[in-house]
Structures are given as C-alpha cells and as structure tokens.
Amino acid sequence: HDSLHHTCQWGATAPFGAGPLETGMRRLSLDDNDAKARQWFVDETRALGCTEHIVDELGNTFAIRPGRHSGPPTAMGSHLDTQPGPGGRYDGILGVHAGVEALRVMKENNVETHYPVCVVNWTNEEGARFPYSVMASSVWAGLLGKEEAWAIREVPSLATDPSSPKTVKQELKRIGWLGPAKCDYREVPLGAHFELHIEQGPVLEREGKKIGVVLGGQAYRWFTLEIGGQEAHTGATPYANRADALQAAARIIVMSKAKAGEHQGLCSTGVLSLQPGSTNTIPGKVVMSLDIRHQDEAVVGAIEEAIRNEADAIAESEGGCTLSWRLDSDSKAPKFDAACIQAVKDSATEAVGRDKWMELRSGAGHDTFAASTRCPATMIFVPSKGGISHNEKEYTSKEDCAIGAQVLLGAVLRYDAH
Amino acid sequence: HDSLHHTCQWGATAPFGAGPLETGMRRLSLDDNDAKARQWFVDETRALGCTEHIVDELGNTFAIRPGRHSGPPTAMGSHLDTQPGPGGRYDGILGVHAGVEALRVMKENNVETHYPVCVVNWTNEEGARFPYSVMASSVWAGLLGKEEAWAIREVPSLATDPSSPKTVKQELKRIGWLGPAKCDYREVPLGAHFELHIEQGPVLEREGKKIGVVLGGQAYRWFTLEIGGQEAHTGATPYANRADALQAAARIIVMSKAKAGEHQGLCSTGVLSLQPGSTNTIPGKVVMSLDIRHQDEAVVGAIEEAIRNEADAIAESEGGCTLSWRLDSDSKAPKFDAACIQAVKDSATEAVGRDKWMELRSGAGHDTFAASTRCPATMIFVPSKGGISHNEKEYTSKEDCAIGAQVLLGAVLRYDAH
Ligand SMILES: NC(=O)NCCC(=O)O
Ligand SMILES: NC(=O)NCCC(=O)O
Numbered sequence A, B: 001h002d003s004l005h006h007t008c009q010w011g012a013t014a015p016f017g018a019g020p021l022e023t024g025m026r027r028l029s030l031d032d033n034d035a036k037a038r039q040w041f042v043d044e045t046r047a048l049g050c051t052e053h054i055v056d057e058l059g060n061t062f063a064i065r066p067g068r069h070s071g072p073p074t075a076m077g078s079h080l081d082t083q084p085g086p087g088g089r090y091d092g093i094l095g096v097h098a099g100v101e102a103l104r105v106m107k108e109n110n111v112e113t114h115y116p117v118c119v120v121n122w123t124n125e126e127g128a129r130f131p132y133s134v135m136a137s138s139v140w141a142g143l144l145g146k147e148e149a150w151a152i153r154e155v156p157s158l159a160t161d162p163s164s165p166k167t168v169k170q171e172l173k174r175i176g177w178l179g180p181a182k183c184d185y186r187e188v189p190l191g192a193h194f195e196l197h198i199e200q201g202p203v204l205e206r207e208g209k210k211i212g213v214v215l216g217g218q219a220y221r222w223f224t225l226e227i228g229g230q231e232a233h234t235g236a237t238p239y240a241n242r243a244d245a246l247q248a249a250a251r252i253i254v255m256s257k258a259k260a261g262e263h264q265g266l267c268s269t270g271v272l273s274l275q276p277g278s279t280n281t282i283p284g285k286v287v288m289s290l291d292i293r294h295q296d297e298a299v300v301g302a303i304e305e306a307i308r309n310e311a312d313a314i315a316e317s318e319g320g321c322t323l324s325w326r327l328d329s330d331s332k333a334p335k336f337d338a339a340c341i342q343a344v345k346d347s348a349t350e351a352v353g354r355d356k357w358m359e360l361r362s363g364a365g366h367d368t369f370a371a372s373t374r375c376p377a378t379m380i381f382v383p384s385k386g387g388i389s390h391n392e393k394e395y396t397s398k399e400d401c402a403i404g405a406q407v408l409l410g411a412v413l414r415y416d417a418h
Helices: A002-009 A032-047 A093-108 A135-140 A146-150 A168-174 A203-207 A245-262 A297-317 A338-352 A367-371 A398-417 B002-009 B032-047 B093-108 B135-140 B146-150 B168-175 B203-207 B245-262 B297-317 B338-352 B367-371 B398-417
Strands: A012-015 A023-025 A052-055 A061-065 A074-078 A117-121 A192-198 A211-217 A219-228 A266-268 A272-275 A285-294 A322-331 A357-362 A377-382 B012-015 B023-025 B052-055 B061-065 B074-078 B117-121 B192-198 B211-217 B219-228 B266-268 B272-275 B285-294 B322-331 B357-362 B377-382
Touching: A002 A032, A002 A093, A032 A052, A032 A061, A032 A093, A032 A117, A061 A093, A074 A093, A074 A367, A074 A398, A093 A117, A093 A192, A093 A398, A135 A146, A135 A367, A146 A168, A192 A338, A192 A367, A192 A398, A203 A211, A203 A357, A211 A338, A211 A398, A219 A245, A219 A297, A245 A266, A245 A272, A245 A285, A245 A297, A245 B245, A272 B272, A285 A297, A297 A322, A338 A357, A338 A377, A338 A398, A357 A377, A367 A377, A377 A398, B002 B032, B002 B093, B032 B052, B032 B061, B032 B093, B032 B117, B032 B168, B061 B093, B074 B093, B074 B367, B074 B398, B093 B117, B093 B192, B093 B398, B135 B146, B135 B367, B146 B168, B192 B338, B192 B367, B192 B398, B203 B211, B203 B357, B211 B338, B211 B398, B219 B245, B219 B297, B245 B266, B245 B272, B245 B285, B245 B297, B285 B297, B297 B322, B338 B357, B338 B377, B338 B398, B357 B377, B367 B377, B377 B398
Parallel strands: A074 A117, A074 A192, A192 A377, A211 A357, B074 B117, B074 B192, B192 B377, B211 B357
Antiparallel strands: A012 A023, A052 A061, A061 A117, A211 A377, A219 A285, A219 A322, A266 A285, A272 A285, B012 B023, B052 B061, B061 B117, B211 B377, B219 B285, B219 B322, B266 B285, B272 B285
C-alpha cells in the first residue's frame, strides 16, 4: 500500500485536502510521468525476483518470475495510466502494485510456483489521451491491429501541443518504450490473467462486502460524431436560416442518453469540441464522443441503431446539418473462466470468510476483457468509497487494498497449483 | 476595393475556391496580422493627407484630415479585426477601407471640408478573441471601464498559448499599440460617426436594394455560464448517481434557444468547453457562452429571466449540478441621429435613386452603437450575398462596395456642410 502511493509521486495533482493521499492523479498514457512509473516497475520487479522482462511493440511490460517448470506464466495485470480529470490513485494502479506486492510476499517466503508468474503493466487502458480503451491488451489479444493502435492520435484537448497531436507510436518512441517483442498472445502467451481492481461502482460498499468476484462485464462501443453546420452571425441570422451544429449536438446528447435508458443501457458524451468557438458565431462544426454500454452486445447494437435514426432526423431538422459517425472501438462482453473464478472464490473465502464476498459484474472495461479472449481470466474487485471513480476523490482504504492483494496472490497460487 | 483586398494579405486563410478573393480571414484582435493591418492604416492615411494620428490606450486609431475650421472631426469608423472562423473579408474591413477611399477621393479632388474628417479603426469590435464585442469604442464612450477592458482575457481555445491566456493590455503592449491618448470621448471628441458595413443579413438582397439606411439595432447581453457536476465513470455510474455537467449544458442550450424564440428574440451559444474531456469520464465542468438579443432591452431582460428560471431547474434535476452566471457585456439598443440618417438618405438617393435604398435595422452590434451614445451617428449597409456573415463565404460585390463607399463620402460631406 505504501508502494502504491509511492509511485503516485509521478503524476500527482494539486491537493484537494490536507491528507497526504488527498491528491488526484494525471498520468496520461505515454507521458513523462508514465515513463517514470514504468522504470520504477521494471526496477522493482527485478529486485523482487523477476529474471525476465519483456517489453512489446505497444509498450506492454511483462515482468516474469520463474517457476519450477517453464511454460506460460500466470499473470497479474493491470495498468499504470490514469484519467486526466485528475483521476484517482487506485484505478489500475492498485492492480499493478498488488502484483508487485505478491512478488514481495513470494520472495520473502521463498514461495516456489509450478509455473512462472508474471506481473503485466498494460499500455493505455484508460483510453483517455489516446481514445481507445484497453488498447494494448487488445492488440496483444489480436482484437486490434498493431498498426491501427500505433496510429491512434491524442485527443487535441489533452495534447501537449494541440496543434499537432501525437500518435501512440510517436509517443512510445519518445519515452523509449517501443519494445522489441511482438505484441501478440502467441508470442507472449499467458497461462491465465488475474486482475485486482477497484469496483468503481457502489455495490460492494452498499452490500457491506470486502471482495467482489467478477463474473463478467458490459459490452461497449465508442464513436466519434462529427456534425457540420454553417458558421453565421448570432445577431443577424434568424433561426430559420441557421444550421447550428451545437444545437444539433445538444439535442443528440440529450436524446442518446434517453434512448440508452429506454434499453436499460448507458450512453455518455465525455469529449466535445466546436468550431470556431466565438460568442457571436453559430458553431459550424462539433466533434463529440459517444460511449454506449450494456451487458448484452445485441442491446448495444439496438441502442446504436435507435440513436442513429433519431440523430439523423435531428441533424436534418437543424437547418440540414450533416452528421457522420466513426466507430472508434467495439468491446465485447467478456466471458470469465470458471476455474479462475473458483480460485478467486476459494481465496476470498479464506481471506474474509464466505459472507464478505459476493459475485458481481463490471460496469467498466478492463484489460482482463481482452486477455480473457486468449487465456483463462477473471477479476477481483475491492470497494470504492461512494462508488466514485474517474475522479480525484476515488478512495479505497488501506485495509481493503491489502485484502485485495492477499486474495489476488491466493487466487494465483491456487490456480498455479490446480 | 482593391485596397480592401490588399490588406487581406494579413490574416488570409486557406482558399476555399479558385478565385483570388476566395479565402476567409482570421485576423484576431491584437494578433500579429492586426499589427500589420494597423501599420498599413497609419501609412496609407498619412499619405492621403491625414496630418494627425491619435492612438489611444485601447489602440483605437484616429487618422485626422484637417478641415477649414478646427473642431471635432466627422468620423468614418469601423474595425480591422475579424472572426476566427475563418471570418469574412468584408465585416468591418469594408468600413475602414471605405473611409480610406473617401480620403483618396477627397485628396484627388482637393476637397476642403468645413471641419476635420477622420477615419477610425476601433479595437476589438468582434469580441471573438477577447469576448466583449464593440469593446474599445465602448471604452471611448464611457460604457466600459478602461481597466476592465484591459483585463479581458483571451478565450482559451483561441489563445496562442491556451495554458496562459493573455489580456487585452498585454497584447496591446506586445504589438506596440498601447497608445498615449486617453480613451475617452471627452479627450478625443467626434463631431459625428458614420459607418459603412455589410448588412450580414438577407434583407437587402431579397428586396433588391443597394443601400440600407440603418435606423437602429438590437440590444444584446453576453453571459458566461459555468456548470459544475461530478466526474465519474461512464460505464460504472448509473444515471441516478450522475451529475453530468454536459447533459445539463445540452438541455440549457436547447431550452434557451426556445425561450428566446417565444419572445421573438435570439439566443445562441458559440463557445463551449468541458472538463476533463475523456470519453469514459462524465464531464465535471462545462463553461459556455450565451448571447441573447432583441430590439427591445426590456425583452432581452425578460428572456434572460425566463432562461435563468428554467436553467436552475435543469441543473438541479441533473443530479444537483451547480450553475453560475457571469454577465460579460450589456449592449443597449442604439438610437441613431435624425440628421445623420437624413444625410445618408440624401446621399443614397443621389447615388442609386430613391427606389434602390431602404430603411432597416441592424441584427449585429457595431462600433456605431457605442459612438451613438456620445455623438450623432448612423450606419450604411450594403448587401451580403445570401445573408452570410461570420463565415469565409461572406461576399459583397465590388460594385456594391464602391456604391457603399460613395454613399459614405456623400453623407459625410453633406453632414459636414449642414
Ligand atoms: N477501469 C476503467 O476505468 N477502464 C477504462 C475503460 C472503460 O471502461 O472505459
Ligand atoms: N458586425 C459584427 O459582426 N459585430 C460583432 C458584434 C456582434 O454583433 O456580436
């Protein structure tokens, strides 16, 4: 837990309270702070007995501790990047640190595993700076092409130089983490993938549980919508003569949330920029994100369809605004592995007792979603105070972090032995 | 007309067509291109017989041509700054160039006026980069404090360095146009103020007229609204737990347009930015502009009131979002002067005949609105193709520009003689 907050020196934002942990984090994937955290990760895991480090073409880093037999390692993976918000000190970071702590416990107790164990730091899980979440684990799993991922460009509003947003590949090179290994599950196979993560939702806290055994999660699709209108004078242009791209966008934002709600799904817009951005000029162009989620892929498709129909009508009715959609990512609902889940349940029962864990599903996407398509995998959740995440106020107690790490190690050792 | 497009070399944007005039303009107030245009203005007017140039503390520049008697000059004023859009090549620029052409005609014909004549280039009429329209003429008229104007900061999205937006005073200094004269109608009095401008609306073209005799214009108020919500995960946060600042903003944008429409007024949002700007984080903050217009100040107030009531309810209903309003500017409906209007009518009748001009009102605000509070004043409009303005496609034919300049000079000479 101390090491968790130790690495938060790289990217910590201004304090929001008096306590030493009361800062958020802004460590955007492949920025300078990310490079420092990566270096810490390699140094620390080497000191804790990892004899091999594989860095792949997407910067994914596998720190491998040998077992009695060779073979695909059992992995504990998550990510060290954060939201820009500032985001919190736990989302992703906890999972990597818990893996490192597991290595420490194994070293201190001279634990020998049947097969190698590894800790993985996956690149750009957040999809904030480079708008594709669970990015580099998706490349590893063959769900996203390497070249496609390399070409993803920064969101301009988060770019160091908004006039020339950089690509993933440029930034991998710049910070020195464009590795030599192929980013491919066949080249760097994993025996299984376990991930400890904060819940990011309110369920565990509400139910008074310490551990969530994660059975699966939501499917989600990300889109970029571009709406084209006509720049015109706000004072001299009657409503009837307007093609106001922002009016169209506003109506689409309200409508899309409602449509997803009708299907018991979620739809959100987190990115929006407009042009030209002058008080007395009707916006001629709006670019915005759409994030549609539901447990069931088919329902995500149905929501998309419903929004597309209405959105076309809205754009048309706003003076004939144009509307184009680009699908940025499509993440399927994951299927987690029964044996992995059983290992987590057994480990959790041992750590906190049967009545302190519960099964649940993930609202957020995770690297384990991608990993689970290529190896047995599952996740462990610990409570998020107030269900708050992607916010500097994100908080999980020291005790809960420690319990999570203990359950993670227990699950890995059980799985290794099974 | 050639000189009009001559100065468009400073700030011309990428061509949208094959013709030499088919580029827009992006000459933001007090940027480097503005400095070049200002220098041209002084050089040109000096060569055309202006023996005195007054530059005031806001960068307003008065190029004065002596008359037979001393006394407050009759002014022909407008502005050389443009919208960022790119904006057009005529809005404002035409009025200054027409003044310069009037000087040329007077010089070539050895015209002697009773009183001095001057051409004025007013600073930051557009209110785009520094969000206060008709800014420096308002300071001259005592409608806005000098210190207040100096402190106005760039809209971040239009700033050269968005991380440290500059003030009006910083930029006046940087480009060397922070003049020594007091910006005050009592220090630099004008005998009258005439302004030739493109209509920026569709009326003259539709009615087949060449000249608009402008009787007055709309009142308008500009506001900055800040909406505060809570950053949260788009996948893990149920609707019921959200305080989504962008949903609140979107509903306010749609509602405010409708409310103004109910009062036969206009309401528009041209600037909007949000934080943190990540696809999977609910926006925790939105900052946006509101521009409310109507002929009648009282109705502008009524529209504001109606929007405020609804907006509070919307913010509250979006998970208790906070909402704050800041009034940025308040421009009254102007009263133009009967003698000035008569001079324009007589000049227009001479130039194009009685059936080719008409009376109308201005949709946009202009420097003459401010000037008219301190001296007799009026405006002359020429047709805008398709009513399009604040757009690179803004267009007024060479012939119509020339007619406008002729009517302007005729009105000034008539007024000088009256
Ligand atoms: N855990 C987490 O915040 N993941 C980000 C990916 C997403 O769900 O949008
Ligand atoms: N003429 C013109 O575009 N003025 C800008 C001021 C305004 O009307 O917003």
